[in-house]
Amino acid sequence: MRLSEVLALPVCRDVRRVSAGNAQRGNLDPEVLLAHVIDVPHSERWVSRGTLMLTTGLSWPQDEAELSELGEQLAQQQPAAVLLAVPGPLTAFPVQVARALAAAGVAALELPYAVPFASVVRAVHEANVREQSALLERSEAIHRALTRSALGGGLSDVVETLALHLNRPVAMVGADGEYRLGAVAGLPAPSVLERELARPGAAPRRLAGGLLTPILLRGERAGGLWIGSGDAAEASAQGSGLDLRSAEHAATVAALLLLAQQNIEQREAQLGAAFVDTLLEGRLSDDPVADSAAWERARRLGFDPLRPYVVALLTLTGTLPPSLDDVAQRERLAGQVRAALRTLGAAPLLSVGLSHLWLLLPATVSPERLWTLLGSETASRLSLVYTRPRTGAAGIATGRAEALSLAPHVPTGEVRGAAQLLLPRALSGDRDAQRDLVASLLGPLEQVRGGAALIQTVRTLCEHSWAQDRAAAALAVHKNTLRYRIGRIEDLTGRPLSEADTRSLWWLALQLDGLERASVLP
Missing domain, CATH: 3.30.450.40 (GAF domain)
Incomplete structure (x- = not known):
């Protein structure tokens, strides 16, 4: 209880605060931990913080300097207050003691001598017990x-x-x-x-x-x-x-x-991981009737079999077998990925392996945005590859194989998609990538009317070092016709023929197409 509450007790109704001249009159807010009667020499030794010290002053010195020293010594112990019974051995509170106490914010109080100390102590302790x-x-x-x-x-x-x-x-x-x-x-x-x-x-x-x-x-x-x-x-x-x-x-x-929430999330994550593994490993049929229970679980987990997904693979740096630190890092990363997916409005469809995380991302969700949400510090220890959008169980299983073929071409700290990795994969002898490269450039031209002429135009430009005058002469067409065809090719493929990279890709695609047609590639 506070000193102000003590002074409000009936037994203390006649207590008077002592004025020490121009000094402050002491603080009435300190907490009173106990009330204690101290009437022995060297009374400062028996006082502790929060004590309401009750005394008659019987053992106090008479000399003014000694009284000032006593006040300073008492103040150093930081009692809640010093209460002197008057008139008794002392007729009033010594101003020297009161001044030293007031300088330290300790209240000096006078209690009528007729009020028994036992009554004050009992009242304070009873009030403390009640509180x-x-x-x-x-x-x-x-x-x-x-x-x-x-x-x-x-x-x-x-x-x-x-x-x-x-x-x-x-x-x-x-x-x-x-x-x-x-x-x-x-x-x-x-x-x-x-x-x-x-x-x-x-x-x-x-x-x-x-x-x-x-x-x-x-x-x-x-x-x-x-x-x-x-x-x-x-x-x-x-x-x-x-x-x-x-x-x-x-x-x-x-x-x-x-x-409890974490345990529920872990169970949900385990169910989700088991389902993702089933999809990736090709153990789920696309027939919703044959695997009705599995597809019902898939819908509850947030997977839509009619929706296109990209298969993403996050690879972690670390040792194999993983250390305890690696395991903890992997679990923290899985939590970060789940939180990022929720931020992006996507179901947390992921599976955690020893040194990697598999993700199924709706085609509408940007893998680059996910990468950004993970933060630069986390991303610096990872690499991320993602496939082309695929639909259904069979498409997801095919995507797993594609992601595994992409992973070796992405260094730590970077994110790449299948379209960005066509060239390095094709140059490394990946036949699927070679076919994809040919299809990405020649495919759009083959699907339109006059596509054969457009392909022949690109081939002629390659053969004549992209010199338009010589190519137009070789094709026996007007320069304006050639320019029209070039614009048409660029619109269909989305790649400007003026760039060196595009010209290199076209040359490689035409060479691979020629080999395919000659049945060199199976």
């Missing part, structure tokens, strides 16, 4: 309310319950200090919260007039609960430790809820 009992009852009520909220609700119910019972703003933040749930009034900046949460230890810590309590999950910080400062009526509860007890229990309840 502690009320505090424990309130703490137990909050404990029960938080437990009920956890059993019948979620994290938001825990935050709201704590705020209701403490009558103060309460917010839940992540380990990065970013706001998650609850009130935001007075919430410190995320960088401040993140720094405080990173400090060692699990104990609550005072911050910006409030209280921040870490939430620990399997030894790691999963975030924190922040309790804001309340009005003056709540100051006593804060000082007595109610907020500490409530915050610690709420943090424990929140950790249990997060753990």
